[in-house]
Amino acid sequence: xxxxxxxxxxxxxxxxxxxxxxxxxxxxxxxxxxxxxxxxxxxxxxxxxxxxxxxxxxxxxxxxxxxxxxxxxxxxxxxxxxxxxxxxxxxxxxxxxxxxxxxxxxxxxxxxxxxxxxxxxxxxxxxxxxxxxxxxxxxxxxxxxxxxxxxxxxxxxxxxxxxxxxxxxxxxxxxxxxxxxxxxxxxxxxxxxxxxxxxxxxxxxxxxxxxxxxxxxxxxxxxxxxxxxxxxxxxxxxxxxxxxxxxxxxxxxxxxxxxxxxxxxxxxxxxxxxxxxxxxxxxxxxxxxxxxxxxxxxxxxxxxxxxxxxxxxxxxxxxxxxxxxxxxxxxxxxxxxxxxxxxxxxxxxxxxxxxxxxxxxxxxxxxxxxxxxxxxxxxxxxxxxxxxxxxxxxxxxxxxxxxxxxxxxxxxxxxxxxxxxxxxxxxxxxxxxxxxxxxxxxxxxxxxxxxxxxxxxxxxxxxxxxxxxxxxxxxxxxxxxxxxxxxxxxxxxxxxxxxxxxxxxxxxxxx
Numbered sequence: 128x129x130x131x132x133x134x135x136x137x138x139x140x141x142x143x144x145x146x147x148x149x150x151x152x153x154x155x156x157x158x159x160x161x162x163x164x165x166x167x168x169x170x171x172x173x174x175x176x177x178x179x180x181x182x183x184x185x186x187x188x189x190x191x192x193x194x195x196x197x198x199x200x201x202x203x204x205x206x207x208x209x210x211x212x213x214x215x216x217x218x219x220x221x222x223x224x225x226x227x228x229x230x231x232x233x234x235x236x237x238x239x240x241x242x243x244x245x246x247x248x249x250x251x252x253x254x255x256x257x258x259x260x261x262x263x264x265x266x267x268x269x270x271x272x273x274x275x276x277x278x279x280x281x282x283x284x285x286x287x288x289x290x291x292x293x294x295x296x297x298x299x300x301x302x303x304x305x306x307x308x309x310x311x312x313x314x315x316x317x318x319x320x321x322x323x324x325x326x327x328x329x330x331x332x333x334x335x336x337x338x339x340x341x342x343x344x345x346x347x348x349x350x351x352x353x354x355x356x357x358x359x360x361x362x363x364x365x366x367x368x369x370x371x372x373x374x375x376x377x378x379x380x381x382x383x384x385x386x387x388x389x390x391x392x393x394x395x396x397x398x399x400x401x402x403x404x405x406x407x408x409x410x411x412x413x414x415x416x417x418x419x420x421x422x423x424x425x426x427x428x429x430x431x432x433x434x435x436x437x438x439x440x441x442x443x444x445x446x447x448x449x450x451x452x453x454x455x456x457x458x459x460x461x462x463x464x465x466x467x468x469x470x471x472x473x474x475x476x477x478x479x480x481x482x483x484x485x486x487x488x489x490x491x492x493x494x495x496x497x498x499x500x501x502x503x504x505x506x507x508x509x510x511x512x513x514x515x516x517x518x519x520x521x522x523x524x525x526x527x528x529x530x531x532x533x534x535x536x537x538x539x540x541x542x543x544x545x546x547x548x549x550x551x552x553x554x555x556x557x558x559x560x561x562x563x564x565x566x567x568x569x570x571x572x573x574x575x576x577x578x579x580x581x582x583x584x585x586x587x588x589x590x591x592x593x594x595x596x597x598x599x600x601x602x603x604x605x606x607x608x609x610x611x612x613x614x615x616x617x618x619x620x621x622x623x624x625x626x627x628x629x630x631x632x633x634x635x636x637x638x
Contacts, residue, residue, distance in 0.1 A: 161322040167291030175299030176308035201253030203552040204354035210261035210545025215339040219332040225259025230319035237312035264544035282470020285524030290459040297452030335538040345404035352389030359383040360560035418531035424606040426554025431599030461517025469525035478526035479614040486607025488519025493600035533617030566591040
């Protein structure tokens, strides 16, 4: 097998895990996390600036969503291809190209003079992000091979991935309020320059050896299928009243059917081709397959919290963008703390217990938020849920990433890393569409039964938020159940004293 012969310049995973560790691996972690933070921040920092960008460039209400979806379409669509490019072309090389391209696309968007220029820049950001994100995570995978050190590295990754979204809201509020909406894009340039200059001497190159031919038909099928899927869910989430609105809209149905056909064709092709873009061994492993599924559910459920809590705070509680960002600070801090705890406990207790507890905490926090009303207090009705949610997500993010990438051969590190990002991206898109559709339908039903008064609008919105939070809770509940029933200790994860963790897990849960 090609992957059995895979040897990289940097330490490898699996069979090659005995290679000497990189002496500058912790400095490399800092550089990689700077780049990861930039990608994560960009998912939310621009959201706060949307009204100002719309006004400045005279963008219609129907088209403003493209500021977000132009990015998510290319990012989600090209991730698998980006992962394979990282494996074959070189992970460091791909990482550096992604950094430069992302910075240039950000600058182009900051200088945008019309909506087309801004939408195009956001699409370019997504394309280069699809190179950068899997390259960063696969570099992390091949750099840290010792179980305890890998757990710590994934702890940092989990903290950045989870807390970065909330930090983006704070940064977007500060930049928009005290500088300009354009700085929500310009800010990526100095971050990318710092990461680039540090990565050149510190990060080691690694690439797959053996069979490195690109699966062009697979890349086309996967990319078009994922783009169609994200686009279909984007169309489903549009406000009611537009001609292409909703799940029943012809364009939505066409895109989702096309996605199903293309992705089914992709799976069939990958099972037959000699050099697959996504080797099915990567996803058919029970641990990895369930980790990818859990990542999808968590991504969808998390959007339920971010999306509707932001609406609730700004439209119901009348918070400013900056105050909204500050309100998320405990959420960011909680993820950082719990990710550190998860990184410490992972080599000792294994992923199943942490992921199950994390899912239950997230489930409980979403159920707590279903009690919100117009006059709810932040200190008593929101803050406890934020704390519980952040602790739960930290316990989820770290073991999910570590388990999804444990035991992956060096040859497949990039594409497995891309799958982690792809599932989160697809989950977020599904969550946005599903929950926004549920909210708008619930609101319309409430107003129809109570009459179109201002009070009905406010109370109907609250009712819609609570229903959406209930669905988010269900998503986290399913993630907790999957974690408990199907996640086991990866073969390359042992406790600090060398005892197999699965034995301890079995004693802990009585199986």
